[in-house]
Amino acid sequence: MIVSMAKLRKQLRLIGTNAGIAIALALVGAALYIVFSINFANTQQATIDEGLFLYKGNLFASGIFQPFQSYGPHTEYGPLSYLIPGYIQLWFGPGLRTGRTFAIVVGVIALLGLWATARRLTGPWWATVGVWAAALNPAVIRFFSVGLSQGLVTCPLMWTLFFALGKERRIWQTSLSAVLAGLILLTRQDMAPVLPILLVYVFCQFGRKQGFITSLAGITIVIAGHAIFWPGILEMWAPWVPASLTPFLAAWRLPNGIKSALNFNANWSARIYSLLEGLRFHFVSLVGSIFSLVLWPSRKAWKSDALYRFSVFLGVLFFLLLGLHIWAGLGFNGINFNNAFAVNPYFAFLTYLGLLFSIAVFSNFQANLSIAKQIALSAFIIVISTCAGYGSFLSTSEFLLYIRIPRIRSFLMTGRILPGNVPIWDFLANKFGIAYDTSRWVIPTLTGILGGLLILMIGFAIRTFLKRKRFLKIYSFGAISIVVFMLAGVLFSPSIALGGGFNQWDCSGNTLANYEQAGKNLAGVIPPDSQVYWDGGNAVAVLLYVPNIEIHPQELDGQWNYWLDGDPATLSRLGHWNLALAEQWRQEADVIIIQQGYIDSNWQTFLNSGEYTEVLKTKEFLNCTPDSSLLVYLRRG
Numbered sequence: 001m002i003v004s005m006a007k008l009r010k011q012l013r014l015i016g017t018n019a020g021i022a023i024a025l026a027l028v029g030a031a032l033y034i035v036f037s038i039n040f041a042n043t044q045q046a047t048i049d050e051g052l053f054l055y056k057g058n059l060f061a062s063g064i065f066q067p068f069q070s071y072g073p074h075t076e077y078g079p080l081s082y083l084i085p086g087y088i089q090l091w092f093g094p095g096l097r098t099g100r101t102f103a104i105v106v107g108v109i110a111l112l113g114l115w116a117t118a119r120r121l122t123g124p125w126w127a128t129v130g131v132w133a134a135a136l137n138p139a140v141i142r143f144f145s146v147g148l149s150q151g152l153v154t155c156p157l158m159w160t161l162f163f164a165l166g167k168e169r170r171i172w173q174t175s176l177s178a179v180l181a182g183l184i185l186l187t188r189q190d191m192a193p194v195l196p197i198l199l200v201y202v203f204c205q206f207g208r209k210q211g212f213i214t215s216l217a218g219i220t221i222v223i224a225g226h227a228i229f230w231p232g233i234l235e236m237w238a239p240w241v242p243a244s245l246t247p248f249l250a251a252w253r254l255p256n257g258i259k260s261a262l263n264f265n266a267n268w269s270a271r272i273y274s275l276l277e278g279l280r281f282h283f284v285s286l287v288g289s290i291f292s293l294v295l296w297p298s299r300k301a302w303k304s305d306a307l308y309r310f311s312v313f314l315g316v317l318f319f320l321l322l323g324l325h326i327w328a329g330l331g332f333n334g335i336n337f338n339n340a341f342a343v344n345p346y347f348a349f350l351t352y353l354g355l356l357f358s359i360a361v362f363s364n365f366q367a368n369l370s371i372a373k374q375i376a377l378s379a380f381i382i383v384i385s386t387c388a389g390y391g392s393f394l395s396t397s398e399f400l401l402y403i404r405i406p407r408i409r410s411f412l413m414t415g416r417i418l419p420g421n422v423p424i425w426d427f428l429a430n431k432f433g434i435a436y437d438t439s440r441w442v443i444p445t446l447t448g449i450l451g452g453l454l455i456l457m458i459g460f461a462i463r464t465f466l467k468r469k470r471f472l473k474i475y476s477f478g479a480i481s482i483v484v485f486m487l488a489g490v491l492f493s494p495s496i497a498l499g500g501g502f503n504q505w506d507c508s509g510n511t512l513a514n515y516e517q518a519g520k521n522l523a524g525v526i527p528p529d530s531q532v533y534w535d536g537g538n539a540v541a542v543l544l545y546v547p548n549i550e551i552h553p554q555e556l557d558g559q560w561n562y563w564l565d566g567d568p569a570t571l572s573r574l575g576h577w578n579l580a581l582a583e584q585w586r587q588e589a590d591v592i593i594i595q596q597g598y599i600d601s602n603w604q605t606f607l608n609s610g611e612y613t614e615v616l617k618t619k620e621f622l623n624c625t626p627d628s629s630l631l632v633y634l635r636r637g
Contacts, residue, residue, distance in 0.1 A: 022124035026115055026131045030108070033135035037107055040138070040145035041100040042512055044505040045624045050147045051540025052556060054099045057086025058544060065553060068232025073553035074561045074575030078236060079229055080187040081149040094544040096515045099147030106151040107144030111135075113158025114352045120166055121310055121356070122363035130355050133490050139281035139499035143348040146505075147541075150348040153188050156180040158352055164198060165313075167306045171210050174202050178218030186225040189236050190328065191349065193320050195222065201313045235574070239335045254574060258566035261559045266331030266340035274330060276391025278343035279384070280498045284489045285351040287384055288358030289318060291482060294376055297366055307364060314357040321350055337560075344502065362486075367475045374478030381485050382452040388497065389448015390441060395501035397440040400447060401425040455485045507624040514620040518630060519545020525615045525632055526591050533589035535598050536630055539622040552577070552585050590635050597627035611635060 056073045059065045060082050065072040067079040075082065088102045089095070111134055119127035134140060143150040157180075163169070164177035181195040195218050203211030226233050235252040243253065279286055292315070302308040328335055329343035336342050369377070389396075404421040424443060428434040434442065459481030466475065493499040519542045526532070528548040534555045536542065543551070554561065554577040561576040568580045577585075586592070592612060594603065607614075612633035621628045 019124040022128045026124070026128040029128065029131040029135040030111060030115075033111055033131070033141060034104070034108060036135070036138060036141045037104045037145045040142050041104055042510050043507055044142060044146055045507040045511055046096060046146070046515065046538065046541045046622070047148075047505065048538035048540055048558060048560070050096075050099070051538065051543075053082055053149060054085050054089065054094075054096070054147045055540050055543050055556065056553070057082040057084070058089045058094050059086070059553065061086030061090040066229075066232075068229050068235050070232070070573045072575060074557050075232075075235065077149065078186045078188055079225070079233070080183060081152060084152055084187075085147055089544070094547075095519070096147070096541045096544065097512045099541075100145060100512065103145055103147050103151050106155045107141070110144065110151060110155035110158050110352065113155065113162055114355065117158060117162045117165060118356060118359050120162070121307065121360050126359045126363050129490075130352075130359055133284045133355055133493075134352065136490055137282075137284065137351075137493040137499040139344070139493075139502040140348055140351050142502065142505060143345065148345075149188055150345065153184055153191055153349050154352050156184050156187075157191070157194065157349075160184065160194065160198065161314075161353075161356065164202065165310050169206060169210075171213050174206060174210055174214040175217035178202070178214045179221050182218045182221030182225070185222055188349070189240060190324060190346075191321070193324070194317065195219075197313070197317050197320065201309075205309060239333070252574065254563075254576065255566055255570060259564040260337055261562045261564055262337040262339075266338045270340040271330045273391060274341045274343045275326065276387045277341075277394075278329070278347045278391075280388045280391045281344050281502050282347045282351050282354070283388065283493065283498045284486065285354030285358065286322075286347070287489060288362065288486060289315075289322075289354045290384075291377065291380065291486070292358050292361035294373060294380065295361060295366065295369075295482070297364055301364070301366060303364055307360060311357065311360040311364075314353065314360055318350060318353050318357045321353070322347075325350065365479070367479050369476045369478045374476060377478045377482055378456055381455055381481060382449065385448045385452030385455070386445060387448070389451065390445040392448075392497050392501055393441040393444040395496045395503075396444045396447070399496070400443045401436075401439055455488065456481055459484050514622065515539075515542055516545065518542050518618045518620040518622060521616060521618055522546050522593070522630070522632060525634070527634075530590040531588055532591045532593060533586050535592070535594045535603075537595045537598060537623065537628075539595060539628070539630060542622060542630065549591075552581075554581070555585070592633040594631050594633075595623070595627075596629045596631055597623075597625070599631070607633060 056065075056075070059073060060067055060079075067075045067082060069075075085099055085102065089098050092098050092102075111131060114134060115127045115131050118130045144154070160177045160180040162177075163173045163180070166173075169177075178195065178198060181198050184191045184194050199211065199215045199218060202214045206214075232252075234249055238246075238249045238252045241249070243249070292311075299308065302311075325346035326343065327333065329340075329346040331338040331340035331342075402423045402425070404423055405427060406421050425436055425439045428439050428443075429436065459477055462484070463475065463477045463480050466480075489498070495501075496503075518539075522542060523546045526546055526549060530549050532546075532549045532551045534540075534543070534551055535558075537558055540556055543549075554572060554575055557575075562582075563571060563576060563578045566576075566578055568578060568584075571578055572581060586606065592607075596617070599607075613636055614631060615634050616630075616632040618630045622630060
């Protein structure tokens, strides 16, 4: 047996040095990613954010409006988040299919950037691990398969790191890296820390001369972008910086005291669940990064000084951005109207960065961990499993609670198991008086605890086996348990317990075909140059198929920029609206488009006045529910 184990070790070393096998496996993972991405592009419903990026981008690229224009569309993010998809539609034709096809291409290029950067840092096998960690996580692929800004940020971020990280980087490479970082800032202002942290790294790694030239390249891009859209571009910074420190932004801030139609009133219960939900949807990236801090080797234990510096840079960048996006995503700021459930989409900007940081540290993995680290890691496994279990209860409770068990209610007293079986929730309710709603979160949480304990038991069993067979005997129990835990995280990412649980956008039928048909029908009944009143909610993307209409762009964001009071002129100038403007624009409209579920008593009264005639009700449900048909009304005469 000792001889066979020696042969096995030799074979593993041969495989580990064969880059061709690693590249082939990475290609298989990439192919799987593409298949998933195409499927999601066809089946996910269109969110309002996607529609806004695509439609506003089309308006900007066509020259109908300009980003940050007064009395124009509300430009919430950096101009490139709209202009890039806008020009793609200008070149290849407007529509949801164009936007999502472009998103798939950008996602694949981002995946290539992840692989190329990881390969340079740690070799082809770790790069392959990164590809598979991404390809098996449907929660992340969904964001990169639709016309959102996650892909527009992640793709240049990966190539920013590719051109910057390496033992010897030429000036043109770090300068290009800084240019990409500057473009990221002009795409999403919440990613602004990327450029300054990158420049600090370049100064430390390559010296003053290269640092100054690189800084000049990146800062020039940022200044040029601001100059093009000056001064309106200041609007995108106003919600992100304290008003007390930036009184010069007052002209781009909404008046104090006005009331929003939305108020999520984020509480700690919602914040905790949202954070844990984000943890499970981005499990490998976040957990790997947390474990990387615990596993962090001593300075002398790193394979090279370069890998140490790369890891420090990646860790600082990741955790700084993570903290910023947790703060914003959990509703601690009015940016999202105190919505505590923006963590998941915000984490999608950082997932690949977290994977790179984890790969860099794990590639320097120390097999024989100290007792203190093993205790800490074992505790983390239990805690994280518990948190993931609780964070999954909305997805897993219906499955777990209806697992049927033998009727053991009287077993301890009679020694007999009654015939038949009952659901777990029924047993808990009858035996312990636990309400069904309580069981919904208790059972998934307990399942998470048991999962963590199971991981530790498997780690102990593997450690005992390897020690007995004299194979990899230097690996400690804690090290093996971490490997098992992370491997389980990768393999179970598609399950509802982790990334597969993000299915809120699932839609029966072909979303692209539905939007194209609905758009064709709308274009067939709406006369050119009509003044359109829009109350179609999240179906904004359907307007891409209806050219030559006039629309008040403030309406496009729906309730997200609608206020219950405030000065109409000020709100309209900043891309917002209120009841007074809504009533005015409704009276002026030649065409009214309403999503069926939005018709209330006020709309009924207005439409029954006899001034409008219903000319179309789309057969397609654009929000995947029976009440999400679009109704079109034309003014009579």
